[in-house]
Amino acid sequence: xxxxxxxxxxxxxxxxxxxxxxxxxxxxxxxxxxxxxxxxxxxxxxxxxxxxxxxxxxxxxxxxxxxxxxxxxxxxxxxxxxxxxxxxxxxxxxxxxxxxxxxxxxxxxxxxxxxxxxxxxxxxxxxxxxxxxxxxxxxxxxxxxxxxxxxxxxxxxxxxxxxxxxxxxxxxxxxxxxxxxxxxxxxxxxxxxxxxxxxxxxxxxxxxxxxxxxxxxxxxxxxxxxxxxxxxxxxxxxxxxxxxxxxxxxxxxxxxxxxxxxxxxxxxxxxxxxxxxxxxxxxxxxxxxxxxxxxxxxxxxxxxxxxxxxx
Numbered sequence: 001x002x003x004x005x006x007x008x009x010x011x012x013x014x015x016x017x018x019x020x021x022x023x024x025x026x027x028x029x030x031x032x033x034x035x036x037x038x039x040x041x042x043x044x045x046x047x048x049x050x051x052x053x054x055x056x057x058x059x060x061x062x063x064x065x066x067x068x069x070x071x072x073x074x075x076x077x078x079x080x081x082x083x084x085x086x087x088x089x090x091x092x093x094x095x096x097x098x099x100x101x102x103x104x105x106x107x108x109x110x111x112x113x114x115x116x117x118x119x120x121x122x123x124x125x126x127x128x129x130x131x132x133x134x135x136x137x138x139x140x141x142x143x144x145x146x147x148x149x150x151x152x153x154x155x156x157x158x159x160x161x162x163x164x165x166x167x168x169x170x171x172x173x174x175x176x177x178x179x180x181x182x183x184x185x186x187x188x189x190x191x192x193x194x195x196x197x198x199x200x201x202x203x204x205x206x207x208x209x210x211x212x213x214x215x216x217x218x219x220x221x222x223x224x225x226x227x228x229x230x231x232x233x234x235x236x237x238x239x240x241x242x243x244x245x246x247x248x249x250x251x252x253x254x255x256x257x258x259x260x261x262x263x264x265x266x267x268x269x270x271x272x273x274x275x276x277x278x279x280x281x282x283x284x285x286x287x288x289x290x291x292x293x294x295x296x297x298x299x300x301x302x303x304x305x306x307x308x309x310x311x
Contacts, residue, residue, distance in 0.1 A: 023125040059188035068095040073185035086178035088185040110137035139218040179230040186223040265294030
């Protein structure tokens with residue numbers, strides 16, 4: 001789907017257009033073959049569009065014949081039931097002399113804020129500022145998803161303390177994989193931003209310096225928070241693997257102790273159930289005597305096991 005927006009600095013709101021004009025923002029979501037052909041007619045080179053089908057396209061930035069290509073990685077939630085709850089997908093930015101083009105394989109919440117005009121100071125004509133706003137909102141999206149991952153991990157942690165299964169550990173592993181993807185994507189986004197900071201791709205103006213500093217802080221904060229969460233989760237997985245093994249050992253210890261306690265009366269009853277002469281076998285209270293001795297012996301052994309914390 002192709003949507004064309006336009007907003008000069010003098011306008012208060014974004015306006016939607018049917019055809020692009022000088023300074024328009026062309027936003028493309030899940031482009032079809034026909035839409036890619038339309039983009040080529042708008043002046044976008046075909047070699048800039050060939051990589052759009054690759055979901056693993058790395059973050060990079062390059063300039064060719066006055067055109068600027070920037071590829072960033074942004075987070076995308078697939079749901080807690082997926083094999084990978086959170087992944088990263090590429091956001092392609094193509095800047096020509098007339099147009100500012102963004103292409104994504106998935107609909108994104110932060111770009112919907114752009115389209116709704118909820119980003120203060122946004123103008124489709126100021127390309128450098130537009131790119132910096134994209135960096136900032138992508139970093140903020142990573143921070144939001146990391147908080148969601150931490151909340152999900154806390155819920156799994158409560159269940160893991162009493163668990164004997166590997167299901168919860170596998171759940172932690174899924175979130176750890178997501179954090180690894182986040183860390184890799186944020187590092188590559190940071191490299192692209194540092195290259196942009198040098199001014200070789202887009203012209204930086206004095207009024208953009210403060211925003212650029214804020215964006216760098218936000219990206220590095222997101223990277224640091226993701227790295228910390230990944231490290232904590234990795235150590236937590238090792239600890240809870242040991243906890244699960246220990247919980248299983250405790251259960252086996254209790255079951256073994258109970259088996260020994262129960263087997264003592266059974267052993268005594270089996271001896272007096274044999275068809276051979278035994279002391280006291282002919283006494284009228286022999287059954288009650290054997291039963292009492294068996295119960296007393298079981299209670300005594302259970303008490304010893306309890307004092308030794310075996311039961």
